[in-house]
Amino acid sequence: MKVTFVNYYYDRDVPTSEYFNKYPVIHGWSKALSDLGVRVDVYQRFRNDDSFTKDGVNYFLVRDSKRAELKWNQNPALFHEKICQGDHNIIHINSFSYSYQSYILKRLVPSAKIVIQHHAEKPGNKIKHILLKYFSSSSDGFIFSSKEIYKEWVKVGAILPDKKFAEIMEGSSDFSFQDRSDMRKKTNLTGNPVFLWVGRLNENKDPLTVLSGFSKLLNEYPNAKLYLIFSESELEHKIHLFIEQNSVLKNNVKLLGFIEHRDICVYYNSADYFVLGSHYEGSGFSLVEAMSCGVIPLVTDIPSFRMMTDNGNIGALWKCGDPDSFYEKAKVLLKKSIAVEMKKTLSYFTGNLSYTAIGVKARQFYESLIGD
Template sequence: METSIISDVHVAFVSHVFHSKKTPEELLEEYFTIVEWVTAIFQQGVKVSVIYRYSRNYQITKEGVHYYFIADKKATNSKSNPGVFYRDVKRLLTELEVNVVHLHNIRDIRTNIRLKRVFSKWPMVIQDHGSVFKRDSLKDQLLKPLLKQGLSHMDRIIFAAKGQEEHWIRNKIIRKEQCTFIMENSSSFRSMSRDACREITKLTGQPVFLWVGNLNTNKDPITVLGAFQKILQHYPQAKLYMIYRLNEMGNIVKQWISEHQLDKQVFLLGSKTREELKFYYNSADYFLSASHKEGSGYAAIEAMSCGVVPILTNIPSFVSLTDGGEVGALFDSGDSKMLCKKILEILEKPLPEEQSRVLAHFEKCFSAEAIAKQAIQMYQEVLTK
């Protein structure tokens, strides 16, 4: 990309989700994935502004990116009519000489239809975050014409991985030429000394398996536990550590572990802070996820950024992350036997070589710099179409 062309691009990230209880600084901490995305784009030479709907006017500049918090005095929550907010945003976009608008939430019908008129002078891209159109849902069928109307004018619709767009195209809501594929986030974690990190976390095992994800039916911890139980027949020194924030299946998981007498092989660690997580990832050898669906799979991305070998389900985002299973391994959702087989296969490969392949693949395809370059190429395409 030529520097002169890149410097002509000014992207505005806009969200009408209303915030009032947290400070702007706390919100940037909460939305760290967006902060990392826009910072990486700025570091490639593109001007970036981020605009949020807030209870008062406020502005922050962080690592070169300008964050504008626009007051909406009439709003009480995110469902409040954002008409006044978008009127003020339109004025700000003109003042800032923005030439591409980056939006979120492809299912926000009312807003997406409204913005066809309000932002008519700017190219618009909109980012999906794991939404699904359910063909067998009466509600979705009734909403179909409005969803199509709200997305028809979008210059690009960003999906995290190829395959996530199929049901939208098949149901004639969006067009194939609108779609582009960019992972929705990266990870700022980096590989560190396993020995040093295990001194901190006290994780032991030969090998060490790690789970990071809520204990619910979508994440499917029982499939992982079933496979791990079989792995112990071949690798009796193996350990599985499970980190989670929400535990709606917590009692079921605890009962399963107790009934199968795995109390000394499976450890439920509960929630960990982001600062703590980087040490746990860097204490693990293999990362396990049995998710039936994911928008991207942020825990898997974090694990890979630390060189942890991923063993994941065969769903679009994980197919993308693993290059179709060439890096790490893939198994069918809910198939404990297949997961066990894939684990045994990958355990036969030298771990240092597999870790190096994971890190190289992450840096090439999913580092902040790699994702930023993909995004910039998309912005340039919509500006020259």
């Protein structure tokens, strides 16, 4: 079986030497399939032409005359011409944002099965629903991180319900569990227990609700500490004010700010629990990174997190925007053995969210399409 990944978007400022650092998920998926004996090619629109092979995966970087982020109705003809030179059983297109381009590609390579993978994009308004449904109707299958998100797209009429569908995690993590004591010596994270936030400080992630719930928890767990790592700081000023006005939080919450991704593994491995207050996520990359290190999830009850935590059987899920729910779920979770819950978290990650698990699920889905 030959699987071809097609990536229409690229960052114009990223040179070839930084390709794998910028797009680790692309190689994670591709390598997982290659390790299972699947032949894999990756075609990537890029700032320059190049080709190379890594871990058995062939990469083709293709320069064309279009801008980095295509308009919805642009046809990257030079890119498609390059793809047509290869042989393909499955063409896997990343993002429904490129449904029009997938429609064109299906007409150019009618023998290939076209798969579109959801990457957090929302279906939009009714006009967009019509366009999405029309252009994606030429595809043969869809991949979403959550069955519930898939059903919502079907419900609003953005995609047809008669296409094959697979629930597969959007991406994974190459981080691994490390000894907590050793890592805490490096990071100087203290607390009993240690909570960690990794994510943007914005309304969707809702850090203020997490802080409100955490302040309630401190009445019973006064030695608990919460550390926040973030890149975008939309609500940072409000958070500083909130902490300053709450005497309980002042000594128990620390904003660490931005930390390079290559250095963040030691922070995950210094934590006991991972928290986020997200109202919507297409999947959850910081959560999957945390779970790969055995950090126990305490996250909101949204579709993608339900999938990633086995409906709350791993860690705990709490109601969006509700600090009381955070507090109540945290109380129950903290009464359980950290060692046991960490082991459950690592086991679920390995069996369901790791790149190896993704590769197995993806190969099964592709084979089902070829069998039709």
